[in-house]
Amino acid sequence: xxxxxxxxxxxxxxxxxxxxxNCTYTATGYPSLFWYVQYPGEGLQLLLKATKADDKGSNKxxxxxxxxxxxxxxxxxxxxxxxxxxxxxxxxxxxxxLTFGKGTMLLVSP
Amino acid sequence: xxxxxxxxxxxxxxxGRQVTLACHQTWNHNNMFWYRQxxxxxxxxxxxxxxxxxxxxxxxxxxYSVSRSNTEDLPLTLESAASSQTSVYFCASSESPNTGELFxxxxxxxxxx
Numbered sequence: 274x275x276x277x278x279x280x281x282x283x284x285x286x287x288x289x290x291x292x293x294x295n296c297t298y299t300a301t302g303y304p305s306l307f308w309y310v311q312y313p314g315e316g317l318q319l320l321l322k323a324t325k326a327d328d329k330g331s332n333k334x335x336x337x338x339x340x341x342x343x344x345x346x347x348x349x350x351x352x353x354x355x356x357x358x359x360x361x362x363x364x365x366x367x368x369x370x371l372t373f374g375k376g377t378m379l380l381v382s383p
Numbered sequence: 384x385x386x387x388x389x390x391x392x393x394x395x396x397x398x399g400r401q402v403t404l405a406c407h408q409t410w411n412h413n414n415m416f417w418y419r420q421x422x423x424x425x426x427x428x429x430x431x432x433x434x435x436x437x438x439x440x441x442x443x444x445x446x447y448s449v450s451r452s453n454t455e456d457l458p459l460t461l462e463s464a465a466s467s468q469t470s471v472y473f474c475a476s477s478e479s480p481n482t483g484e485l486f487x488x489x490x491x492x493x494x495x496x
Contacts, residue, residue: 305482305483307483307484314489315489315490316473316475316487316488316489316490317426317473317475317485317487318487319484319485322483322484362425362426364483365483366481366482366483368481369480369481370428371416371428371483371485373425373426374425375423375424375425376425376426
């Protein structure tokens with residue numbers, strides 16, 4: 274079956290540090306890949322997506338590249354802010370089914 | 384602006400009681416979903432619907448039911464609440480079932496004592 278594996282958190286960083294959150298997937302076909310973000314007390318919001326190999330999704334300074342050869346979709350940001358503190362979910366979509374990873378909490382301190 | 388709303392946002396109930404969580408969207412989306420979020424499990428799909436009168440079981444559907452009588456609403460019913468159903472429940476909708484782009488409500492926190 275399909276699955277998504279994310280690095281366990283929490284990830285604790287100081288403001289302006291570089292962020293990487295690892296995500297790898299297993300799928301029986303060629304999925305679309307997503308990062309969702311959940312701020313405290315809120316629902317999930319789509320952060321970025323990529324629909325085919327080598328695509329780069331980007332939004333709000335975050336980036337992720339669809340790497341078919343390593344089945345990965347790592348989330349990166351060059352300089353995090355306190356307001357980026359949230360839980361980040363990697364997800365894949367295949368044949369109308371969306372499968373989420375378990376989420377990675379990011380804590381950014383001033 | 385279009386939105387998706389859930390109610391109640393917080394509920395405490397007792398084991399064995401029937402509970403219904405409401406979900407209402409004004410996006411006019413055909414596709415609606417219910418997830419539960421638990422620590423260590425992430426989000427798990429409970430039920431989903433691709434249109435009026437259509438309902439489907441997800442990964443963790445036991446003990447839950449949904450009905451879809453119109454486009455806007457997909458209520459989730461716990462027929463006989465159990466402590467294992469203590470969780471945060473999220474409703475979501477999408478324009479297409481194939482895009483993976485979901486719009487989420489703010490969640491309903493349910494505690495079963």
